[in-house]
Amino acid sequence: MGLINTEAIVLRTYKLAEADKIVVCLTRQTGVVRGVARGARRLKSKFGASLEPFTLIALVYYEKEGRELVSLQQVEILRSYFSLAQSTEIVHAMEYLSELVLEFTPPQEPNDKLFRMVRACAEALAEVPEALPALVRYFEVWTLRLAGFLPNSRGCAGCSRRFEDGENVYLSGDNGLRCRACAGGTGIALAGEAYAQLRAIQKVGPVEFSRAVRSVRVAVWQELAQVTQVLIARALEREPRGQATFT
Template sequence: MQYRLQGIIIRSMDHGEGNKIVTIFTREYGKMSVVARGAKKVKSRFGSAVQLFTLGDFSFFKSGQSGLGSMSLAEIVEAFHPLREDLHLAAYASYLAELTDKMFGDQEGHPYLYEQLKGSFQALQQGKDIQIIVHMYEMKMLMQAGYMPELNQCVVCGSQAEAVALSVGLGGILCERCKLRDPQAIPLTPGALKLLRVLGQADVKRLGSIDVKAPTKELLKLVLRTYFDTHVGLRMKSRDFIDQMERYGI
């Protein structure tokens, strides 16, 4: 079957002497893996159109549901050069791309998340708050995968009283009366809880200037990282690299 689709390159690996296998995240069909023959050669007809993070129009032939497609045409729509040229942007864009790649199977269409990934790359390129962008996308991935924590009522008693902690193990917030049900629950500030709720619902394409205090960012990071590790359990090279950058103050 011949496809002509717009998509984002979320993974690229060498294949043989001159070829690349790229994974394209498309709006209609989700992930699709395609061989770009000769892509590593200097005079390749695909050139920079198959570089990581590139948004492009791609034509390829793919037989059946499994196996690799064979690319015939690639045209750049948005190159996202800054995401490859800046170390920090490259690290976080790689994390979003790897998260997308590992959370979904092949040919599972996710139009909303496709738009959110594209919007996240655009927001990173525009210099908006990196950590907020990342947390917005993480929340949406949790929601799509069915792991979204309960943030509107106590996960134990159902009360809508003010939450004071989030239980990763129980999967949601706890009120004052129920907080002792999980000694490992993470204490929450009202501001952090409000942000968690907003980040899950907000459209990254509408993200404006936002000023979040450093302690609140650290709390959000702790909550989401612990939640991902407990319920999703993905090991990602890009996150390990980000941790190394932070450890050595890069």
């Protein structure tokens, strides 16, 4: 309790009263935090443009025992992604990715791997914005993996045989990936090229990944989405609100 200093990524903001905002952040030290930024909507607010979505900030907040909302005291911009806001498609993507973080992350439960993944994806999107479809899939896969909902993609859940490069695999109703023989004509098919990208996502960082997949067909990301988004919906027992935009 008391004053907390931490690196944070702004996920969402909401209007509060006439001049304030509720700010939802993913912090490195304390996980997802919701707080009040007093006067943030005033023209000459001390917060300025620091509370825009996906802005990387140095945050100082005050936490009082028994209070759900913390009080934001100081904010310093470490990295701004304001230029991304010029694209409506990217803005919608960032809203969807924020939703995934909030759905899969319990409040005030630190997760350094998740924080670093979100930060790195924002960097990749700023550097290679044309890789948006690939980066959305990257984010979905790693969110599922860090939350424990991504099936083993190395081998068949039925016979335990290791999948070969370029092999078609199938997502079964129990969320396992199976070979053609074990799937028995059921499940959601993932063709060899899409399966290869599922494996590649888990081996490299998002910046390197986004540079490497510039020539990959959009249809590949759409096919991979059929698997990632089914896994997300099964884990949450519903579809996220922003999911339909990025199939």
